[in-house]
Amino acid sequence: MYVVTAEEMRELDRQTIERLGIPAIALMENAGRAIAEEIIRFCRYQAGGGGTPAAWNQAGGASEAAGTRELERGDAGAAGRSRNGGAYGPGGRGDAGALGSGGPGVQPPGFSVSGDAALTLEHAGAEHWLVLVGKGNNGGDGLAAARHLREAGIAVTLVYAAAPESLAGEAALQQNAAAAMGLPAAVYGRDRVDFAACSGILDALLGTGSAGAPRGAYAELIAAANGSGKPIVSADIPSGLDADTGRAHEPYIHAAVTVCLAFLKRGLLQYPGAASAGQVVVRSIGIPAALARESGVPASLLTPEVLRTRLQVDVSRRRSPEGHKGTYGHVLVAAGTLSMSGAGLLASRAALRAGCGLVTWALPTMLLPYVIGAAPELMLAAAGGENGAWSAGTAAEVLRLSSGRDVTAVGPGLGRFEGDGEWLRALWEGIEAPLVIDADALNILADSEYGSWASRRHPVILTPHPGEMARLARLSTAEVQRDRIGLALTYAREHGVTLVLKGAHTVIATPEGEAYVNITGHPGMGTGGVGDVLTGIIAGLLAQGLNAVQAAAFGVYLHGLAGERAVRLRHDPAALTAGDIIEAL
Numbered sequence: 255m256y257v258v259t260a261e262e263m264r265e266l267d268r269q270t271i272e273r274l275g276i277p278a279i280a281l282m283e284n285a286g287r288a289i290a291e292e293i294i295r296f297c298r299y300q301a302g303g304g305g306t307p308a309a310w311n312q313a314g315g316a317s318e319a320a321g322t323r324e325l326e327r328g329d330a331g332a333a334g335r336s337r338n339g340g341a342y343g344p345g346g347r348g349d350a351g352a353l354g355s356g357g358p359g360v361q362p363p364g365f366s367v368s369g370d371a372a373l374t375l376e377h378a379g380a381e382h383w384l385v386l387v388g389k390g391n392n393g394g395d396g397l398a399a400a401r402h403l404r405e406a407g408i409a410v411t412l413v414y415a416a417a418p419e420s421l422a423g424e425a426a427l428q429q430n431a432a433a434a435m436g437l438p439a440a441v442y443g444r445d446r447v448d449f450a451a452c453s454g455i456l457d458a459l460l461g462t463g464s465a466g467a468p469r470g471a472y473a474e475l476i477a478a479a480n481g482s483g484k485p486i487v488s489a490d491i492p493s494g495l496d497a498d499t500g501r502a503h504e505p506y507i508h509a510a511v512t513v514c515l516a517f518l519k520r521g522l523l524q525y526p527g528a529a530s531a532g533q534v535v536v537r538s539i540g541i542p543a544a545l546a547r548e549s550g551v552p553a554s555l556l557t558p559e560v561l562r563t564r565l566q567v568d569v570s571r572r573r574s575p576e577g578h579k580g581t582y583g584h585v586l587v588a589a590g591t592l593s594m595s596g597a598g599l600l601a602s603r604a605a606l607r608a609g610c611g612l613v614t615w616a617l618p619t620m621l622l623p624y625v626i627g628a629a630p631e632l633m634l635a636a637a638g639g640e641n642g643a644w645s646a647g648t649a650a651e652v653l654r655l656s657s658g659r660d661v662t663a664v665g666p667g668l669g670r671f672e673g674d675g676e677w678l679r680a681l682w683e684g685i686e687a688p689l690v691i692d693a694d695a696l697n698i699l700a701d702s703e704y705g706s707w708a709s710r711r712h713p714v715i716l717t718p719h720p721g722e723m724a725r726l727a728r729l730s731t732a733e734v735q736r737d738r739i740g741l742a743l744t745y746a747r748e749h750g751v752t753l754v755l756k757g758a759h760t761v762i763a764t765p766e767g768e769a770y771v772n773i774t775g776h777p778g779m780g781t782g783g784v785g786d787v788l789t790g791i792i793a794g795l796l797a798q799g800l801n802a803v804q805a806a807a808f809g810v811y812l813h814g815l816a817g818e819r820a821v822r823l824r825h826d827p828a829a830l831t832a833g834d835i836i837e838a839l
């Protein structure tokens with residue numbers, strides 16, 4: 255699933271209209287219909303008592319994002335089936351249920367007629383939706399949706415932010431159609447609007463054409479909608495949000511559902527915007543995905559389908575019947591100091607659980623006797639150093655140990671030491687295998703002009719959290735968080751590295767200029783050592799022959815999934831520890 259900026263979206267719109275000859279009004283019609291269907295689905299969900307995301311999916315339709323957990327069920331090939339199953343499940347979109355919900359062998363009846371179930375609502379008479387209409391195309395989408403809602407028997411009242419005569423182009427056509435259908439309309443500031451009397455609000459004020467903080471009537475309508483306590487469904491993006499960065503201008507809509515049109519917008523994946531969008535449903539409006547591919551849209555949501563098809567990852571993690579420990583690669587982990595030996599242990603254990611054949615943990619000599627037996631499957635190697643710390647002189651031993659290993663991971667619990675820049679440079683220039691760089695090794699890198707180091711034949715994966723990224727990019731942490739996708743794309747391309755920018759919705763960016771945004775995981779994972787586990791997983795996958803981008807993307811995805819599974823076993827996200835994630839892998 256592609257993730258676009260407002261500019262990319264405009265270009266794809268333009269190509270669809272000009273190259274394919276599909277009229278803009280047709281796209282707007284599709285958008286309006288999709289929004290109306292999702293509002294009806296939301297009404298069904300609410301009538302059913304609301305509840306879990308599963309109940310939401312059952313209320314009709316299921317997006318690709320809803321299928322992102324399918325690896326969890328251990329049925330990697332289920333993508334298409336699960337989506338269809340969701341779409342035609344109980345209360346679902348379409349009337350395919352009329353053909354029988356049974357498996358193969360169930361015969362359809364001889365004669366059947368089915369209708370537009372997605373635009374039908376049993377208790378429509380109980381619903382009354384306010385449609386807040388901006389004067390751009392977002393407002394046009396809202397007007398088209400209003401007509402479909404009215405057709406479904408739902409009462410609608412249009413609330414224009416600006417005089418209806420000020421709408422132009424396709425939005426003006428929609429305004430004329432709505433007026434011709436006799437849809438009741440109010441103009442904010444001129445007519446009284448009773449938010450208390452409605453059952454829900456469609457926010458079609460501002461979309462991808464929005465610039466800066468909402469002004470005038472827009473700001474007042476947003477504040478009134480939020481203050482009403484009624485559920486809000488947003489068209490394309492919640493009004494007030496920056497479509498690219500997810501920055502929330504004041505005021506901005508707090509939506510229960512966002513019906514994103516054509517392609518996922520970057521701002522819906524980046525915080526704080528991601529938190530204001532509620533359930534995000536991406537609906538096709540007739541713009542082919544092939545256009546996004548051909549135009550080189552660089553960002554995608556990381557789904558099992560993207561892992562399988564675009565990144566060519568064998569997500570089933572098949573093992574050869576004749577395989578042995580030599581088949582699955584050997585990881586060297588250079589990590590741990592006296593006060594942070596656990597970081598090295600966590601990374602090493604995670605590499606084993608990720609399925610590699612062998613792991614050697616190189617650590618300061620003094621520590622070795624204390625960790626014997628901590629993980630009996632590990633091999634330990636004393637790397638020298640003094641008093642449980644690393645020293646510049648240990649580089650030669652790490653280089654010797656790395657020879658013949660398939661990957662070296664360096665950094666967790668490493669600490670800083672005299673000459674650490676030259677130490678890391680020796681590893682960078684001398685290790686003839688992929689290198690995963692994390693934690694203090696990233697801080698060492700940030701203090702070095704590593705662009706002048708000899709270029710490597712083998713890939714480098716950097717795994718910074720936002721603080722480490724800030725040091726690498728010489729920005730503040732707030733600046734890093736302002737547009738994580740944009741920054742990750744730029745940094746990875748300019749520095750020729752695979753970058754894993756961690757945190758909620760981790761971004762994996764490639765030296766070739768692509769980015770993948772992960773949505774597995776949860777806030778309970780913000781606890782010490784969880785990043786060390788990720789480093790181990792990525793190294794373990796690299797050792798098994800995955801390339802840098804495959805290992806980074808699949809590693810981040812599995813790490814989040816294991817975090818979710820670990821919490822289910824423990825029942826409380828706050829109780830999660832890094833070791834639980836290793837056990838849940």
Ligand SMILES: NC(=O)C1=CN([C@@H]2O[C@H](COP(=O)(O)OP(=O)(O)OC[C@H]3O[C@@H](n4cnc5c(N)ncnc54)[C@H](OP(=O)(O)O)[C@@H]3O)[C@@H](O)[C@H]2O)[C@@H](O)CC1
Nearest residue numbers: 281285390391392460461462463464465466467468469490
């Ligand atoms: N084929 C298509 O075109 C398709 C379009 N699609 C839909 O169109 C949406 C994009 O439409 P868009 O480009 O017309 O911009 P939109 O978001 O409606 O806002 C522009 C209006 O808002 C105003 N305005 C701006 N900032 C403001 C502020 N801070 N505070 C107050 N007002 C502000 C601005 O006024 P101005 O500044 O010009 O006076 C202008 O009137 C997109 O999100 C999707 O929903 C899809 O269905 C796909 C097909």
Ligand SMILES: Nc1ncnc2c1ncn2[C@@H]1O[C@H](COP(=O)(O)OP(=O)(O)O)[C@@H](O)[C@H]1O
Nearest residue numbers: 719756757758775776777780782783784785786
């Ligand atoms: N809110 C969140 N949602 C999803 N994942 C998260 C969240 N907070 C943290 N994580 C994940 O937890 C890990 C924390 O890594 P890091 O900050 O390096 O921890 P440490 O240095 O203690 O090992 C990262 O993989 C990060 O993406």
Ligand SMILES: [K+]
Nearest residue numbers: 460489491493
């Ligand atoms: K909107």
